[in-house]
Amino acid sequence: MPTIEDIARLANVSIATVSRVFNNKPDVSEKTRERVLQIARELGYEPSMPARSLIKGKTGIVGLIVPDISNPYYSEIVRGIEDTCRTRRYNVILCNADNKREKEFEYIDILKNRWVDGVIFHCDYFSEEHYEAFARKNIPIVLAGRATAYDVPYVAIDNFKAAFDAVNYLISLGHERIGLIHGPLDGMKETIDSVDRLMGYKKALSEAGLKICEDLIAEGDFKAKGGYEAAGKILKAGVKPTAIFAVSDIMAIGALNAVLDFGLKCPEDVSVVGFDNIDLSEITRPPLTTIAQPMYNIGSVAAEILINLINGESVERKRIILDHKLVIRSSCKSI
Amino acid sequence: MPTIEDIARLANVSIATVSRVFNNKPDVSEKTRERVLQIARELGYEPSMPARSLIKGKTGIVGLIVPDISNPYYSEIVRGIEDTCRTRRYNVILCNADNKREKEFEYIDILKNRWVDGVIFHCDYFSEEHYEAFARKNIPIVLAGRATAYDVPYVAIDNFKAAFDAVNYLISLGHERIGLIHGPLDGMKETIDSVDRLMGYKKALSEAGLKICEDLIAEGDFKAKGGYEAAGKILKAGVKPTAIFAVSDIMAIGALNAVLDFGLKCPEDVSVVGFDNIDLSEITRPPLTTIAQPMYNIGSVAAEILINLINGESVERKRIILDHKLVIRSSCKSI
DNA sequence: GTGAAAGCGCTAACAG
DNA sequence: CTGTTAGCGCTTTCAC
Numbered sequence: 001m002p003t004i005e006d007i008a009r010l011a012n013v014s015i016a017t018v019s020r021v022f023n024n025k026p027d028v029s030e031k032t033r034e035r036v037l038q039i040a041r042e043l044g045y046e047p048s049m050p051a052r053s054l055i056k057g058k059t060g061i062v063g064l065i066v067p068d069i070s071n072p073y074y075s076e077i078v079r080g081i082e083d084t085c086r087t088r089r090y091n092v093i094l095c096n097a098d099n100k101r102e103k104e105f106e107y108i109d110i111l112k113n114r115w116v117d118g119v120i121f122h123c124d125y126f127s128e129e130h131y132e133a134f135a136r137k138n139i140p141i142v143l144a145g146r147a148t149a150y151d152v153p154y155v156a157i158d159n160f161k162a163a164f165d166a167v168n169y170l171i172s173l174g175h176e177r178i179g180l181i182h183g184p185l186d187g188m189k190e191t192i193d194s195v196d197r198l199m200g201y202k203k204a205l206s207e208a209g210l211k212i213c214e215d216l217i218a219e220g221d222f223k224a225k226g227g228y229e230a231a232g233k234i235l236k237a238g239v240k241p242t243a244i245f246a247v248s249d250i251m252a253i254g255a256l257n258a259v260l261d262f263g264l265k266c267p268e269d270v271s272v273v274g275f276d277n278i279d280l281s282e283i284t285r286p287p288l289t290t291i292a293q294p295m296y297n298i299g300s301v302a303a304e305i306l307i308n309l310i311n312g313e314s315v316e317r318k319r320i321i322l323d324h325k326l327v328i329r330s331s332c333k334s335i
Numbered sequence: 336m337p338t339i340e341d342i343a344r345l346a347n348v349s350i351a352t353v354s355r356v357f358n359n360k361p362d363v364s365e366k367t368r369e370r371v372l373q374i375a376r377e378l379g380y381e382p383s384m385p386a387r388s389l390i391k392g393k394t395g396i397v398g399l400i401v402p403d404i405s406n407p408y409y410s411e412i413v414r415g416i417e418d419t420c421r422t423r424r425y426n427v428i429l430c431n432a433d434n435k436r437e438k439e440f441e442y443i444d445i446l447k448n449r450w451v452d453g454v455i456f457h458c459d460y461f462s463e464e465h466y467e468a469f470a471r472k473n474i475p476i477v478l479a480g481r482a483t484a485y486d487v488p489y490v491a492i493d494n495f496k497a498a499f500d501a502v503n504y505l506i507s508l509g510h511e512r513i514g515l516i517h518g519p520l521d522g523m524k525e526t527i528d529s530v531d532r533l534m535g536y537k538k539a540l541s542e543a544g545l546k547i548c549e550d551l552i553a554e555g556d557f558k559a560k561g562g563y564e565a566a567g568k569i570l571k572a573g574v575k576p577t578a579i580f581a582v583s584d585i586m587a588i589g590a591l592n593a594v595l596d597f598g599l600k601c602p603e604d605v606s607v608v609g610f611d612n613i614d615l616s617e618i619t620r621p622p623l624t625t626i627a628q629p630m631y632n633i634g635s636v637a638a639e640i641l642i643n644l645i646n647g648e649s650v651e652r653k654r655i656i657l658d659h660k661l662v663i664r665s666s667c668k669s670i
Numbered sequence: 671g672t673g674a675a676a677g678c679g680c681t682a683a684c685a686g
Numbered sequence: 687c688t689g690t691t692a693g694c695g696c697t698t699t700c701a702c
Contacts, residue, residue: 015697047695052695093396
């Protein structure tokens with residue numbers, strides 16, 4: 001593998017000149033530039049990134065930690081991140097935590113090794129432990145998809161308001177017995193999505209003067225099967241729900257199947273609302289009414305902020321709440 | 336950010352000793368080791384990867400190029416790759432080509448910059464152009480999910496046989512008018528999945544003495560919508576199919592919806608078979624009979640081979656065909 | 671416009 | 687067991 005020295009020798013110039021050529025510095029004669037480039041091409045020379053990084057103190061690499069790459073919600077966020085990083089000439093090191101807390105920390109440690117210029121972190125739950133793991137680092141970090149009270153930049157949506165809107169929509173359709181499939185709570189009191197969405201649900205209900213019935217609330221795991229089982233629990237309880245709101249489309253799809261398997265029809269017998277608006281929500285039958293999250297944008301805005309932070313540019317807003325939107329399809333009908 | 340020198344000074348040892356400690360070399364007294372570690376901890380020292388890589392000539396990073404991260408087939412492969420890379424202490428740089436040929440080449444170029452020790456490449460179609468783009472490099476590469484005639488290691492399945500098996504199953508159920516939704520062909524003659532699967536379909540038909548009817552064959556794009564439209568085309572044609580084989584689950588789901596929207600029922604009126612066995616195939620109604628591809632293993636075996644190649648270990652088998660398997664669920668019934 | 675030389679932070683002989 | 691030293695391949699003053 002040729003080095004800058006090989007090129008310099010063959011081109012009869014100093015390594016400094018070769019370096020200038022490859023960094024597009026102005027003061028190199030056109031003739032020299034051509035010659036250097038020509039020889040480099042012939043030898044298949046490529047500047048060594050590690051050597052460059054060593055001097056510059058930057059790698060041009062961004063670390064990305066996500067809980068589960070196979071979840072379409074995350075893969076869409078990853079797309080957004082990856083795309084804007086590419087246009088800004090950054091590469092992304094992907095770390096899939098596989099829904100395991102230990103792996104998250106394992107990756108945080110790995111990424112601290114000065115490989116990456118910054119990290120985008122997406123977790124279910126941003127704890128003090130996480131905060132401290134990052135705090136000791138002086139590389140920038142931004143949270144994707146999750147707001148936090150800690151002093152960390154983030155890009156997210158208003159989960160409370162989103163759930164509130166979804167349930168309100170159902171109420172406006174005349175539904176009174178509305179089931180909820182929420183995400184894992186793990187006994188957390190902190191502000192996490194699942195809690196926010198649960199609160200939004202309760203708020204909408206109580207504002208409408210409807211009472212909250214625990215039999216209508218079940219916990220899922222953000223997987224189809226969990227949604228299926230949670231819906232089963234709700235459907236089996238005494239109070240027959242006329243609608244179910246699942247806080248993720250995947251769980252909503254599970255719920256849809258549970259409805260079918262109970263011999264009921266959607267939306268005739270029970271309306272279903274999802275959350276996320278992943279591609280899939282359009283191709284179910286019936287297509288899912290859902291809360292659209294701007295996944296791609298969450299990723300791309302997070303990446304944008306991170307890269308600005310890395311470059312020391314001033315970032316006006318570090319805590320961004322993006323808009324959600326109710327997407328009405330045909331999985332709900334009025335009573 | 337502290338360097339090895341800072342630690343050495345504070346610990347009253349030479350930088351060589353500090354280096355030894357951090358590389359777990361045996362000849363350091365326990366006392367010294369402790370002291371060094373202690374001070375390093377206090378200062379939050381982490382060895383600089385770029386500096387290490389510069390010397391070693393290795394980065395411990397593997398490049399991964401996939402056509403579309405948001406496709407569950409690929410995300411499962413990515414999981415496999417990421418997992419085994421992690422256990423082998425490699426990181427992966429994710430490159431999402433977004434189904435665009437130019438981006439593939441753009442990424443090949445980027446990865447050539449000696450950041451990565453090797454690359455795993457997954458594309459729809461491995462052309463001469465690709466081969467040459469890599470050939471000029473002396474870093475190892477392995478193809479995931481795709482066999483090739485070029486001298487490149489790969490991990491794949493036997494697509495021809497798999498399609499053959501799927502269609503044969505349908506034939507064994509008594510079906511005679513079997514539709515096929517294949518992938519994009521792009522006028523390629525080379526050995527690509529879509530072509531292989533198409534051939535497998537034709538072979539099964541002709542072996543059974545059934546004639547091939549072009550009206551029963553339509554092209555999809557590996558998306559649900561494409562599958563939906565292709566199925567529509569097939570369903571609309573004169574010959575009423577009693578079964579449809581889509582060469583990807585996602586397209587099969589589209590087909591399932593088309594069947595419904597035509598006022599038909601699956602499996603009563605038309606049986607549907609998919610391909611891949613992504614998680615989703617289990618949660619459709621009816622659950623999809625499909626050809627299971629070992630996605631996770633494809634990824635993990637590919638990573639294993641690549642890493643062995645990187646480490647100069649001899650790799651006995653460089654061209655691996657993993658087993659596929661027919662998974663029978665309830666989307667098919669006998670005639 | 672171009673070159674010489676001093677590092678960037680670390681590893682790996684080689685000495686002791 | 688520990689220290690000295692010579693680079694790894696490149697960028698960046700500072701001269702000329």
